[in-house]
Structure formats: structure tokens, C-alpha cells
Amino acid sequence: MRERKRHVVGLASEIPPGGRKIVEVEGRSIGVFNVHGTFYALRNQCPHQGAPLCRGSIKGLTLPSAPGEYLWAREGEILRCPWHGWEFDLTTGKTICEPDRTRVRTYEVTVERAGDEEDTSDGETGGAGDGETGGAGDGETGEGSSLKAEEIPPDVETYPVTVEEDRIVLHL
Numbered sequence: 001m002r003e004r005k006r007h008v009v010g011l012a013s014e015i016p017p018g019g020r021k022i023v024e025v026e027g028r029s030i031g032v033f034n035v036h037g038t039f040y041a042l043r044n045q046c047p048h049q050g051a052p053l054c055r056g057s058i059k060g061l062t063l064p065s066a067p068g069e070y071l072w073a074r075e076g077e078i079l080r081c082p083w084h085g086w087e088f089d090l091t092t093g094k095t096i097c098e099p100d101r102t103r104v105r106t107y108e109v110t111v112e113r114a115g116d117e118e119d120t121s122d123g124e125t126g127g128a129g130d131g132e133t134g135g136a137g138d139g140e141t142g143e144g145s146s147l148k149a150e151e152i153p154p155d156v157e158t159y160p161v162t163v164e165e166d167r168i169v170l171h172l
């Protein structure tokens, strides 16, 4: 089996719940959707006649009900094709009408937490050291200080620190 490639396609904060982002990956147009806080990815090509499916409206659907009743459910989980109105389940890619026969291609999506690929011990040590040892050294190393010689921090190099955000990763 071919090993899938990892593609960072944006920041999780770019796509709030109910939102979407259409990206190009390996020559394919793919829609990434945030459905109630979980990300899903679908090929941006309707299996009916090739419309840009991921530009369609996002809605819910009516459930079977007794005459005179109106049951609306799954708001935000159904994608409607902009050309002829076929409806797809965003969480599976299956059509609502023929879920066992027709579906749009889906892709695995993960969210990489900020700092997952980094050595966080460096960042934490640097941050604590810069703040705490600097203050202690400046304020308490004069005459009468209770610090012992081995407790006085050596000069340390400091580096700029940035806060990274969670990233959306597609696996193709």
C-alpha cells in the first residue's frame, strides 16, 4: 500500500465551525470543512456532472416523519451541490439519496497541535529561565543575598519565541 503524504493546508483557526476552505493539493481541488468542531475533507468535484461541489450550500435535512410533522436535523452536516442539488453527508461523503451507491471522495484530516513537532523542553526552560533567573539575579545578588554561588545563573543566550497555532493536515 502506498504511504500517504502529509500536507499542511492551513491553520485550524482559519476555519471556524460551519466554515470551509478550498485548497489545491497534488493537482486536486479539495474542500476542508469544520463540522461542529471536527474537520472533514471532500473532493471538490461532484460525482454527478463534475460541479465544484465544495462551493455548495451547507444545511441540514428533513427526517422521515408522520404526515403534518416536520423534523429538521443534522444542521451544518449536509452539502448541497450548486448545480443540480444532490446532497452529500459531509462526514462520510455519501449521498443522501443513494448512500450505498454514490459518494464523493473523502480524505483523512488531522489537526496537529501547536508544538507537537517541537522539543518543548527547550521552550519551557528558556521561558522560565529568562523570566525568573533574570529577575532573581537583578534583585537579589547584591550584598547580603542569600543565593549561593552555584545558584547564580550563568549568562544565557536568549531567542525570540513565537506561539504556533494548530495546523490542519491532509493525508493523501
Ligand code: FES
Pocket (backbone or CB within 6 Å): 046, 047, 048, 049, 050, 051, 081, 082, 083, 084, 085, 086
Ligand atoms: S453536478 Fe452535482 S448534482 Fe449535478
